[in-house]
Amino acid sequence: MPTLTVNRQEIEVADGATVLDAAKACGLEIPTLCHHRGVPSAGACRICVVEATSRGRTRLIASCAYPAEEGLVVQTESERIKRSRKMTLELLLARCPESERIQEMARELGVDTPRFKTENRNQKCIMCGLCVRVCNQVIGVGAVCFSGRGQTREVVTPYKELSDVCIGCGACAVVCPTGCIDPAEFRDKLLERIPNEFNCGFDSRRSIYVPFPQAVPNKPVIDRENCIHFRTGGCGACAQICPAGAIDYEAEDEFTEEKVGAIVVTTGYQLYNPAAYEEYGYGRYPDVVTSLEFERMVSASGPTGGNVYRPSTFEYDDDGKIVGGEKPMVCVFVKCVGSREEVKHKPYCSNICCMYTAKHTMLYEHKVHDGQAFVFYMDVRAPGKNYEQFVRRVAKEKTATYIRGRVAKIFPRNGKMVVWGADTLSGNQVEIDADLVVLAAAVVPSSGAVDLAQKLRIGYDEHEFFNEAHPKLRPVETNTAGIFLAGACQAPRDIPETVAQASGAAAKALGLVVRDEYEREPIVACVDENTCNACFNCEPVCAYGAIGEKEIRDRKGNLVKIVAEVNPGLCQGCGACAVTCRSNSIEVEGFTDAELYAEIDALVP
Amino acid sequence: MEAIQTTSTADDDEQTTFEPRIVAFLCNWCSYAGADLAGTSRLGYPPNIRIVKLPCTGRVDPLFILKAFERGADMVLVSGCHPGDCHYTSGNYHARRKLPTFRSLLEFMGIDPRRFQMSWVSAAQGGKWSQVVADITALATELGPFEYFERIRDNRN
Numbered sequence: 001m002p003t004l005t006v007n008r009q010e011i012e013v014a015d016g017a018t019v020l021d022a023a024k025a026c027g028l029e030i031p032t033l034c035h036h037r038g039v040p041s042a043g044a045c046r047i048c049v050v051e052a053t054s055r056g057r058t059r060l061i062a063s064c065a066y067p068a069e070e071g072l073v074v075q076t077e078s079e080r081i082k083r084s085r086k087m088t089l090e091l092l093l094a095r096c097p098e099s100e101r102i103q104e105m106a107r108e109l110g111v112d113t114p115r116f117k118t119e120n121r122n123q124k125c126i127m128c129g130l131c132v133r134v135c136n137q138v139i140g141v142g143a144v145c146f147s148g149r150g151q152t153r154e155v156v157t158p159y160k161e162l163s164d165v166c167i168g169c170g171a172c173a174v175v176c177p178t179g180c181i182d183p184a185e186f187r188d189k190l191l192e193r194i195p196n197e198f199n200c201g202f203d204s205r206r207s208i209y210v211p212f213p214q215a216v217p218n219k220p221v222i223d224r225e226n227c228i229h230f231r232t233g234g235c236g237a238c239a240q241i242c243p244a245g246a247i248d249y250e251a252e253d254e255f256t257e258e259k260v261g262a263i264v265v266t267t268g269y270q271l272y273n274p275a276a277y278e279e280y281g282y283g284r285y286p287d288v289v290t291s292l293e294f295e296r297m298v299s300a301s302g303p304t305g306g307n308v309y310r311p312s313t314f315e316y317d318d319d320g321k322i323v324g325g326e327k328p329m330v331c332v333f334v335k336c337v338g339s340r341e342e343v344k345h346k347p348y349c350s351n352i353c354c355m356y357t358a359k360h361t362m363l364y365e366h367k368v369h370d371g372q373a374f375v376f377y378m379d380v381r382a383p384g385k386n387y388e389q390f391v392r393r394v395a396k397e398k399t400a401t402y403i404r405g406r407v408a409k410i411f412p413r414n415g416k417m418v419v420w421g422a423d424t425l426s427g428n429q430v431e432i433d434a435d436l437v438v439l440a441a442a443v444v445p446s447s448g449a450v451d452l453a454q455k456l457r458i459g460y461d462e463h464e465f466f467n468e469a470h471p472k473l474r475p476v477e478t479n480t481a482g483i484f485l486a487g488a489c490q491a492p493r494d495i496p497e498t499v500a501q502a503s504g505a506a507a508k509a510l511g512l513v514v515r516d517e518y519e520r521e522p523i524v525a526c527v528d529e530n531t532c533n534a535c536f537n538c539e540p541v542c543a544y545g546a547i548g549e550k551e552i553r554d555r556k557g558n559l560v561k562i563v564a565e566v567n568p569g570l571c572q573g574c575g576a577c578a579v580t581c582r583s584n585s586i587e588v589e590g591f592t593d594a595e596l597y598a599e600i601d602a603l604v605p
Numbered sequence: 606m607e608a609i610q611t612t613s614t615a616d617d618d619e620q621t622t623f624e625p626r627i628v629a630f631l632c633n634w635c636s637y638a639g640a641d642l643a644g645t646s647r648l649g650y651p652p653n654i655r656i657v658k659l660p661c662t663g664r665v666d667p668l669f670i671l672k673a674f675e676r677g678a679d680m681v682l683v684s685g686c687h688p689g690d691c692h693y694t695s696g697n698y699h700a701r702r703k704l705p706t707f708r709s710l711l712e713f714m715g716i717d718p719r720r721f722q723m724s725w726v727s728a729a730q731g732g733k734w735s736q737v738v739a740d741i742t743a744l745a746t747e748l749g750p751f752e753y754f755e756r757i758r759d760n761r762n
Contacts (some may be wrong), residue, residue, distance in 0.1 A: 076751050113636060132610070177662070220656035457635075457690075458636070459690060459727060459729065462729070467728055467729055471642075472645075479634045479638075528622060541663075541699060543693055543696075544694075572661050572692075574661040574663050574664065574693035574696045575660050575663060575664030575666070576661065576663035576693070576695075577694075578664060578666075579663065579664060579666045579699070582669050588660065591660055591664060593666070596657065596670055597669075599657050600628060600657060600669060600672050600673050600676060601672075603676075603678035604628060604655070
């Protein structure tokens with residue numbers, strides 16, 4: 001850990017740090033061009049020069065490449081430094097008079113018109129080699145290099161042709177200080193955009209990303225499939241840049257084991273894929289979207305920044321962000337897509353679609369003031385508190401025109417989406433030239449919910465929604481003790497219901513774990529020690545490992561016999577042991593043989 | 606005594622008035638809850654069934670079934686969770702291995718094995734429960750009164 005003096009300020013820096021790092025740590029800004037914190041420095045541009053004194057000798061050094069030595073005295077502002085920088089910039093400006101970055105820097109340092117002339121004017125490249133370094137040393141592919149000497153020196157791809165080794169990562173274009181590399185030149189090679197899953201694939205994301213704005217924990221994750229480090233072994237830029245050193249490429253998924261007293265299952269839901277309705281063309285026509293996709297569009301933190309655009313007209317910037325599009329002037333909402341369709345789809349009502357569609361029409365009106373909204377519905381089901389009033393308001397304020405009937409077909413014509421439907425109240429066929437069609441798809445349980453249910457021994461119905469212990473009296477419990485349900489994993493639910501149920505589940509779970517003593521069910525097996533002859537046939541049939549051995553001793557401590565013993569905390573009272581016991585020495589409390597025989601006697605008198 | 610009376614009434618009257626008595630051993634978690642659901646869902650099913658609730662089909666001792674027959678049941682049903690869904694992990698697997706073996710023993714004894722039925726009804730299958738009861742009641746009616754133990758008793762007397 002060397003200590004050095006920067007502008008009379010003593011500072012201790014990490015081993016391997018440069019003078020530039022030390023100056024930064026002191027809060028000093030040193031102008032640089034060829035330095036990039038993720039790329040090894042070369043001291044090529046000489047803009048970052050400072051005066052360094054060591055062993056009584058003062059020299060101009062490139063701060064980005066000079067190691068911070070013990071006892072070094074550094075001066076970052078002086079006439080000599082200024083002169084040197086001005087000279088360098090004058091030369092660069094002569095070479096690249098149109099580079100905005102150079103112009104800007106020249107202005108800051110007071111360089112006007114260069115005194116030098118060059119035949120090779122109007123270049124942007126300053127020959128700093130940052131792109132060569134990033135490609136060779138960071139990405140590790142070497143698709144750009146220097147060629148020629150002296151005046152003919154230039155940065156090119158090998159043989160001036162687009163190289164096969166180029167993976168199109170675009171790192172060279174990103175680091176170039178003067179912006180002289182245009183990614184369009186190797187567009188064919190550019191990596192495909194990675195669709196942002198959280199935004200339904202409308203925009204794109206990086207290969208290291210925070211999954212969504214409110215993610216818990218709110219930390220970036222690496223997408224190994226697309227990450228250049230995992231593809232080529234190179235890059236590693238994120239690890240170099242991260243000030244906390246939190247990036248660990250070696251990290252593997254691991255299993256952690258926790259002993260818990262209660263489990264609340266909240267696996268939620270996903271939307272039924274409306275591509276099952278071939279006649280609606282979802283997946284074929286970009287302007288037919290699901291309600292969730294529409295929801296992302298109207299979200300202020302969503303891919304369009306809260307603007308509603310027709311997906312077929314999205315305009316993207318270089319970063320893959322949506323910057324514009326055509327506003328849909330006619331928007332058709334189709335409800336019950338997949339719900340209440342016994343024959344081909346889901347027979348149940350998805351519960352939330354009526355309300356969110358009403359909300360969507362209102363949001364649509366807020367975003368597109370002169371837009372027209374139509375809603376095709378079967379019934380409007382709005383049974384919650386103030387729900388009916390909300391739907392009435394939407395209808396009354398003419399936010400949307402509600403049409404009672406189903407949509408038969410959606411197809412494109414002259415740039416519009418034609419919606420064919422029926423108005424069953426007037427008995428007419430309806431045809432609407434829409435710009436955007438929003439399908440309120442059915443709510444279905446999350447994929448993988450069944451696997452979890454089988455692991456946790458939760459029952460589930462034919463639609464794979466989890467079963468509660470009792471539909472009326474035990475709505476948050478499952479049949480397995482200590483496992484509780486909350487939200488849409490049990491049935492389609494809206495937010496107030498989910499919050500209420502989750503509060504109930506949390507209270508139930510807490511009630512179970514905060515007590516000092518565990519209250520168990522009274523129905524457990526118990527052993528008659530007088531008749532048990534310790535055959536332990538009961539042991540293998542017990543699924544809970546509740547059968548143990550007990551030694552019976554006389555007063556002097558001599559072993560009289562060994563018998564089976566049931567641990568009442570583990571025993572769940574299934575009775576498998578009672579049936580297996582050959583000497584009838586195990587009985588289940590409440591379900592003893594005598595009780596059951598009496599019951600049979602009473603039933604068949 | 607009453608068992609004899611009931612069967613004799615059935616003999617006296619036409620076959621259609623015979624009302625079989627079915628004893629059902631249901632597990633608490635699936636089939637009993639399924640039967641409960643059938644009730645709360647207002648699904649009708651024949652009243653001939655008399656239910657004994659057990660924690661699990663694994664608790665069904667073959668002797669219970671014999672006892673039910675001995676007391677004059679015309680049919681016995683054991684119904685539990687679907688294989689893989691047992692609340693107690695494996696109780697219905699025990700039943701699934703044990704009771705079909707017992708059924709062949711019934712046949713050996715000369716009891717029509719169709720008089721002993723098993724089914725898997727989950728807590729969500731109220732409809733299936735009502736169907737199962739309707740089906741086995743129809744079967745029991747078709748098989749007629751079960752007089753095996755009665756005959757033994759009569760012979761002894």
